[in-house]
Amino acid sequence: MTVREIFVPATITDLTVIDPSEIRNIELTLPQEYEIDGKVYPVIDEMRPGTAFLAKPFGARTGRQRRRMYTRSNPSINAKGVLQTIINDTHAEKADTSVWWQTADVTAFQSAGETIPVLLNLTPDGTALAPYEHCSSIENSNLRLEPDDEWPTMRFLGIALSTGITPFLAHIRHMKALNFGRNSVCAGGYYRVVVSVKNHRQLMAHEELQEMVAEWPQNFAYHPVLTREWPDDWSHGTGRIMNIGEQQNGKQRISLEPLLEIVPNILNEHVRLCGSKEVCRQLTEGLAQAGLQPRSFRAEAW
Numbered sequence: 001m002t003v004r005e006i007f008v009p010a011t012i013t014d015l016t017v018i019d020p021s022e023i024r025n026i027e028l029t030l031p032q033e034y035e036i037d038g039k040v041y042p043v044i045d046e047m048r049p050g051t052a053f054l055a056k057p058f059g060a061r062t063g064r065q066r067r068r069m070y071t072r073s074n075p076s077i078n079a080k081g082v083l084q085t086i087i088n089d090t091h092a093e094k095a096d097t098s099v100w101w102q103t104a105d106v107t108a109f110q111s112a113g114e115t116i117p118v119l120l121n122l123t124p125d126g127t128a129l130a131p132y133e134h135c136s137s138i139e140n141s142n143l144r145l146e147p148d149d150e151w152p153t154m155r156f157l158g159i160a161l162s163t164g165i166t167p168f169l170a171h172i173r174h175m176k177a178l179n180f181g182r183n184s185v186c187a188g189g190y191y192r193v194v195v196s197v198k199n200h201r202q203l204m205a206h207e208e209l210q211e212m213v214a215e216w217p218q219n220f221a222y223h224p225v226l227t228r229e230w231p232d233d234w235s236h237g238t239g240r241i242m243n244i245g246e247q248q249n250g251k252q253r254i255s256l257e258p259l260l261e262i263v264p265n266i267l268n269e270h271v272r273l274c275g276s277k278e279v280c281r282q283l284t285e286g287l288a289q290a291g292l293q294p295r296s297f298r299a300e301a302w
Contacts (some may be wrong), residue, residue, distance in 0.1 A: 006122070007056065008034045008043070009115035012106070017201065019201045021102050023088045023163065026070075028055065028116055030081040034129055043120065045080040046129045047072055049170035050143040051133040053083055054119040059096030060105075065117070066097050069134050071143075071166045071274075071300075075174035077218065083118065083131065086204055088163045105258065113164040143167040143300045144270055145174065151189045152181025154270050157263055157294070158193040159241070161275030165204050167300065168193050172220065176212060180219035192221040192269070194262055196241050198228045223262050237262065242279075242286055252266065254286035266294055 011131040014027030033042050034181060047053065053072060056065040074084040087101045100106060120129040135142040144272055145151060160169040175181065182188035210221040225237035241262075260266060271294040273283055280299045287293070 001096070004272050005169070006034075006036065006120050008120050008129065010055070010118040011113075011115055012110040013082070015110060018204055019088070021089065023086065023202055025073075025204075025210050026085050026087055026101060028083045028117060028118060030083065030120075030131070032081065041122070041127070041129045044123070045076045046128050047076045047083075047133055048130050049075050049137055049174040050167040051283035052179070053131045053133070056117040057097045057297070058100050058105075058109075060099035060103060061094065061096040068097050070112045070256040071170070071258055073169040073173075075170050075177060076175055086163045086166050086169075096283065097196070138152060138298075140298050141300065143171075143274060143298060145171050148181075151175065155190045155268055155295075156190070156192065157266065157269035157271045159271065159273045159275070160192065160193060160195045160278050162197050162202065162276030162302070163204070165195050165240060166273070166274070169205055171272075172209075173214070175219075176216065180216060182219070188219050190219055190221075192223070192263065194225065194237075194241060195224045196225045196227055199226055200229075200231055200234065208235075212219050242282055244282065252282070252285065254282050254289055255294070256283075256286045256290055266292055270296045271298075273297075275299075275301065277301040 008030060010028035013029045014025060016025040018024060022165050030043050033040050051072065052069040054069055056067055058064065058298060059066045065171035070085040072083055073086055074082065087098060089095065089102050090098045119132040121132050123130055135144050138144050138146065146154065157211055160168055173195065175191060177188055191241060201222055206224065212220050213222050223237055225241055226234065227240055230238050239258060241259045245253040247253045263269065280301045
């Protein structure tokens with residue numbers, strides 16, 4: 001039996017430019033209810049931090065709608081039906097929708113009141129619609145956040161390459177909304193995030209994260225690293241978080257020294273990584289070459 005897909009029109013409610021023609025914050029707002037075959041269903045939103053929704057934006061290259069997964073950057077706990085994400089131009093040869101999101105065409109699309117279809121599913125009891133999530137359980141290949149009765153006792157190290165910060169923003173914002181799990185008998189969870197981008201123009205949620213460090217110093221740490229250029233007054237990290245060399249046998253020698261300067265006790269961390277497949281491979285090999293085994297390791301590659 002073929003399951004009918006339900007795409008609901010979402011309104012574009014924010015198109016904030018982070019780096020012109022390169023990176024944008026995107027916000028899509030779902031309707032509060034939607035009619036199917038004469039029956040009106042409420043739209044609910046219980047997406048778990050670290051998961052992605054499916055939408056159908058247009059492609060600049062193909063000129064037609066394409067199915068794309070977008071990791072959510074905000075938590076559903078305090079933004080029901082408001083799906084935020086961060087999209088960059090991939091500059092890949094066959095890049096399509098990632099290019100479209102950076103153009104003036106999107107602004108015109110928004111001004112004209114056009115909508116973006118977002119995939120929703122009927123809830124198991126058939127009484128409501130909810131956003132599709134790309135994963136429903138925790139696996140080593142995804143970044144779905146642990147249950148709320150587990151993460152308050154965990155120490156996390158999130159390593160983000162460029163827009164790979166997206167799932168970690170959802171994690172951190174969710175945890176903050178729950179006071180990082182702090183109560184009279186629990187010191188709460190701890191989340192350290194290392195973010196590597198090319199230059200200061202591509203920093204995402206930079207001021208927000210700095211404010212969070214000041215507000216929650218016992219539960220959160222933020223380490224932005226610029227790899228190609230930085231202002232004279234830049235006081236944070238520079239260069240790459242891994243050094244790649246070559247051994248005599250031709251294989252890569254991967255030094256994690258720059259990362260370990262930031263996180264010397266990585267063995268005590270639950271490491272989470274979001275970046276390219278190559279970076280995920282390099283970090284995995286670097287840990288193995290150094291004989292380092294964190295408490296757990298999960299990575300999502302793009």
